[in-house]
Amino acid sequence: MAAHARSTTAGTDARGTTARPSDRSLEVALLLHCARAHMDEARSRLVSELLDEEVDWDRVVELARRHGTVPLLYHGLSVAAPDKVPGTLMTSLRGRFHELGRRNLYQIVELMGLLKDLGDGGVPAIPFKGPVLAEQVYGNLALREFSDLDVLVKPEHVDRASTILRDRGYAPWYEPSGARHRVARAVEYALPFSRARDRMSVDLHWAFARKFFTADLDEELVWDRAVMGQLQRRDALLLPPALTPIVLAVHGAKHGPYPWPRVKWIADMAGIAGITSPEDWQEALVLARQLGVRRMLLLGVALAERVLDAAVPPLIARALDDDPAARRLAVDVERWLLFESRPVPALAERVSFDVSVRERRRDRVRYLGRRLFTPTHRDLGAARLPRSLSFVYPALRWARLGGGYLRDPTRLQEIWRGHRNAEAPSRGTEPAA
Amino acid sequence: MLKHRPVARNLRLDSAIPNEVQRAARGPPAAPRGEAYRTVKSGDPQFLADLSTRVVAAPDQVSTRLDDEIVILSLRSGGYFSLEKVGARIWELIGEPRLIAELRDAIVEQYGAAPEVVTDDVLELCQHLAELGLVDFVE
Numbered sequence: 326m327a328a329h330a331r332s333t334t335a336g337t338d339a340r341g342t343t344a345r346p347s348d349r350s351l352e353v354a355l356l357l358h359c360a361r362a363h364m365d366e367a368r369s370r371l372v373s374e375l376l377d378e379e380v381d382w383d384r385v386v387e388l389a390r391r392h393g394t395v396p397l398l399y400h401g402l403s404v405a406a407p408d409k410v411p412g413t414l415m416t417s418l419r420g421r422f423h424e425l426g427r428r429n430l431y432q433i434v435e436l437m438g439l440l441k442d443l444g445d446g447g448v449p450a451i452p453f454k455g456p457v458l459a460e461q462v463y464g465n466l467a468l469r470e471f472s473d474l475d476v477l478v479k480p481e482h483v484d485r486a487s488t489i490l491r492d493r494g495y496a497p498w499y500e501p502s503g504a505r506h507r508v509a510r511a512v513e514y515a516l517p518f519s520r521a522r523d524r525m526s527v528d529l530h531w532a533f534a535r536k537f538f539t540a541d542l543d544e545e546l547v548w549d550r551a552v553m554g555q556l557q558r559r560d561a562l563l564l565p566p567a568l569t570p571i572v573l574a575v576h577g578a579k580h581g582p583y584p585w586p587r588v589k590w591i592a593d594m595a596g597i598a599g600i601t602s603p604e605d606w607q608e609a610l611v612l613a614r615q616l617g618v619r620r621m622l623l624l625g626v627a628l629a630e631r632v633l634d635a636a637v638p639p640l641i642a643r644a645l646d647d648d649p650a651a652r653r654l655a656v657d658v659e660r661w662l663l664f665e666s667r668p669v670p671a672l673a674e675r676v677s678f679d680v681s682v683r684e685r686r687r688d689r690v691r692y693l694g695r696r697l698f699t700p701t702h703r704d705l706g707a708a709r710l711p712r713s714l715s716f717v718y719p720a721l722r723w724a725r726l727g728g729g730y731l732r733d734p735t736r737l738q739e740i741w742r743g744h745r746n747a748e749a750p751s752r753g754t755e756p757a758a
Numbered sequence: 759m760l761k762h763r764p765v766a767r768n769l770r771l772d773s774a775i776p777n778e779v780q781r782a783a784r785g786p787p788a789a790p791r792g793e794a795y796r797t798v799k800s801g802d803p804q805f806l807a808d809l810s811t812r813v814v815a816a817p818d819q820v821s822t823r824l825d826d827e828i829v830i831l832s833l834r835s836g837g838y839f840s841l842e843k844v845g846a847r848i849w850e851l852i853g854e855p856r857l858i859a860e861l862r863d864a865i866v867e868q869y870g871a872a873p874e875v876v877t878d879d880v881l882e883l884c885q886h887l888a889e890l891g892l893v894d895f896v897e
Contacts, residue, residue: 403825419825422824423824423825423827423829426822426829430820430829431831434820437820465822466820466822558817559817
């Protein structure tokens with residue numbers, strides 16, 4: 326495994342897992358060792374060993390906040406060696422852990438209420454990500470940070486679901502009308518809602534990504550395969566086990582400016598890799614190949630392996646051997662993930678990633694074409710057109726972009742190459758490019 | 759330990775959530791896994807449990823473990839409750855229907871406490887949880 330080939334600056338456990346590869350700082354190593362649902366004895370020993378060194382705790386906490394793993398950090402430290410952590414810090418982490426746990430309980434209650442209202446309103450809905458992963462992967466609501474609720478409904482039910490959300494006190498972040506509404510529905514995949522009084526957020530999905538990103542991951546496929554499962558001991562429509570890793574993989578890969586920007590997402594993938602049966606992995610691979618997202622799926626698992634030393638199911642290990650590009654992409658993503666100072670990304674790098682993460686030539690061409698012509702929020706915001714003129718938005722996009730770059734050609738150059746942040750990286754956490 | 763700190767006293771009301779959130783969340787609960795059961799006394803303060811009473815966590819709640827503590831959010835009252843140590847262990851056991859005698863035996867075995875003390879504490883806790891609507895007595 327790639328992650329095991331690194332040189333180390335600390336000890337190695339019986340399985341060959343290293344306490345700290347040389348290209349990782351002590352703080353990053355601690356963050357990653359703790360970013361898992363279950364701390365076994367070997368992992369606890371590695372953490373305990375690292376705690377004998379001089380740790381920059383402010384840095385560790387800042388990293389855990391950035392990567393959404395504060396509960397896992399607290400859990401990992403309290404299992405491994407709480408006595409080696411400053412008491413005030415453990416108290417502070419404990420307070421945050423309990424606060425998040427109570428907040429998550431509140432959010433799951435709200436999710437159950439929303440699902441009930443949607444069901445009563447004739448809107449089938451599938452919850453996914455945060456609370457579902459907390460239960461399925463971590464077995465404890467408190468261990469998975471989530472700040473919003475993700476619910477998938479059928480495209481024809483989006484308006485009805487929006488009304489139900491409004492009745493529950495939510496307001497959409499934006500309300501496109503006329504042609505903008507039509508185009509937004511066609512090119513977007515979710516509408517975010519929020520409720521000010523209790524800081525609740527809901528992402529109302531009708532798809533998992535913009536059409537230009539995964540054209541074939543359509544809703545019918547999902548709804549045909551949805552399964553009735555249990556969420557907090559209540560019946561709930563859920564994604565089928567074979568589709569869950571695909572959805573996580575697409576979610577991670579599509580994210581901007583860099584893909585897979587948070588360790589908690591990789592921890593999710595590592596957890597899912599561990600609980601998905603060989604039969605479901607087999608189905609996932611077949612499905613991913615049909616959808617043209619096989620490499621995205623493999624990248625997700627390769628990241629879990631590389632970053633978190635997750636065990637890779639034999640079937641997936643063979644698939645990774647057959648497609649070495651996935652592991653190569655994982656090296657790039659890890660480099661971006663663990664940058665101490667986040668540079669402004671280069672468009673060239675991003676486009677190169679988006680092309681390389683597709684295994685089929687036709688998907689690459691289709692992606693580039695759609696990326697160029699699919700209007701974004703900025704394009705939709707540039708002009709208010711009547712519904713009958715919605716076809717004008719792609720041309721408007723080009724006029725807007727072209728006009729901007731003609732006025733300032735250096736901007737295009739900067740975006741393509743990226744703005745490199747001159748801030749020096751902290752010790753050993755920014756691997757050489 | 760149990761002699762000095764009855765488990766029922768570990769049950770704390772922490773805070774409350776808005777009524778509309780509670781009301782909206784109260785959907786029909788799913789049938790529990792395994793054999794179906796029938797609730798005989800739910801939150802009835804007149805019903806006195808004994809060792810032959812079967813108890814199970816009520817459906818109108820969600821809970822999670824926070825360290826040694828279980829935090830429970832009641833959908834009936836909107837209150838957060840917490841159970842520590844022995845109480846938390848009992849809560850985990852009653853995810854499935856259990857005789858109170860079984861709970862007593864499990865605690866005696868795990869903590870090595872005197873059965874007569876544990877019996878009183880477990881009965882008191884179950885009675886208290888039932889009055890709060892957090893558990894059901896079933897057959």
